[in-house]
């Protein structure tokens with residue numbers, strides 16, 4: 179082992195959940211280290227090329243100090259960096275990557291990029307640290323509390339904590355998608371084309387020539403901060419069949435399929451998309467396919483479809499989730515604002531570990547109800563505060579008095595009883 183270091187609160191994964199957790203913990207003064215495998219932060223928010231970061235300000239109302247700090251750092255770069263549209267942020271991701279580092283610097287959070295966690299250290303069912311693979315070799319980091327914000331529950335899986343994957347009981351997983359930025363388009367004409375069903379017709383007409391075209395696709399509706407460009411989201415590998423984002427063979431196939439697919443989409447748009455797309459060019463894709471769903475931690479409480487659809491509230495709530503129930507191009511419908519109880523962040527058996535974001539304890543359907551990035555920042559916020567409190571009190575997260583955590587969240591301007599005004603349109 180090359181090097182051994184330590185952090186009181188160790189957050190793994192620099193996506194929306196990990197960023198929320200790291201900022202929240204560092205704001206309390208806790209010694210916090212955020213680890214990210216790539217050379218930038220933002221998770222899918224960054225490598226999704228500029229997908230709207232949904233539920234950051236539902237109904238236009240600030241959610242809390244952590245969400246607002248991120249928004250402030252983005253706004254500091256002006257309209258070129260971000261536009262706020264209804265509840266969502268639409269970013270130029272190059273600014274997002276910098277704004278996240280600005281926010282982390284502001285709260286004096288330590289962070290390491292190019293740090294992929296490959297193993298966990300466990301003693302008597304308590305996680306005590308992780309092992310990174312870095313360019314200098316393996317590095318061991320001891321930790322007070324570890325927060326698994328990897329999206330894939332990597333840390334929980336490496337530690338041997340119980341995890342769940344995909345739909346119960348058949349293991350179905352939502353498709354992966356390589357989002358793309360297309361440019362040199364007539365944006366108003368492209369929006370009209372989409373509004374009149376042009377994209378759907380195009381997929382039917384062009385499929386024979388371009389067999390990798392996705393089942394469906396859509397241009398993001400919100401105003402995009404890059405001139406003459408738009409983000410294209412689509413059903414990705416859905417027609418290819420289920421691919422598992424925790425298996426290297428499946429990830430390789432997802433990349434092979436999706437990168438050929440991106441080129442076919444652009445060719446089809448140019449040939450079948452009329453004047454709006456006559457000169458369209460492929461400007462960018464992310465460093466990897468976007469993975470919607472893999473492993474989730476089995477927690478003390480597992481959120482269910484009924485919790486989301488009935489708008490269930492819990493006495494031990496530490497966050498709420500708003501927006502749509504959205505199983506990537508498989509099922510999309512309204513849900514109610516519902517709570518996340520603290521138990522959904524705590525692994526059933528493993529100590530020293532909390533989860534946040536996409537891999538909290540939820541069924542396949544319930545996971546899809548919390549995936550909007552603003553909701554992931556919110557569970558990250560709670561996990562970060564819980565970890566800092568547990569370190570300060572010398573206890574395990576499961577032994578923390580949830581009322582203390584709720585009071586700290588309220589002090590960070592989180593309204594745990596929030597429900598939307600009747601006029602709120604979650605989409």
Ligand SMILES: Cc1cc2nc3c(=O)[nH]c(=O)nc-3n(C[C@H](O)[C@H](O)[C@H](O)COP(=O)(O)OP(=O)(O)OC[C@H]3O[C@@H](n4cnc5c(N)ncnc54)[C@H](O)[C@@H]3O)c2cc1C
Pocket residue numbers: 190191192193194195196213214215216219220221222223226229230231232233293294295296327328329330332354355356357411468469470534535536537548549550551552554
């Ligand atoms: C194609 C697609 C489109 C989407 N569209 C939208 C949308 O329009 N709006 C919206 O709000 N949400 C959207 N979502 C959902 C949303 O992006 C995710 O639910 C959300 O990003 C999850 O946040 P997270 O922080 O839990 O995980 P992630 O965003 O996946 O972040 C996890 C981070 O951990 C890092 N990491 C993973 N493993 C390791 C490791 N072993 N060591 C170190 N680092 C690691 C990753 O590099 C990543 O930065 C979309 C998702 C996909 C895939």
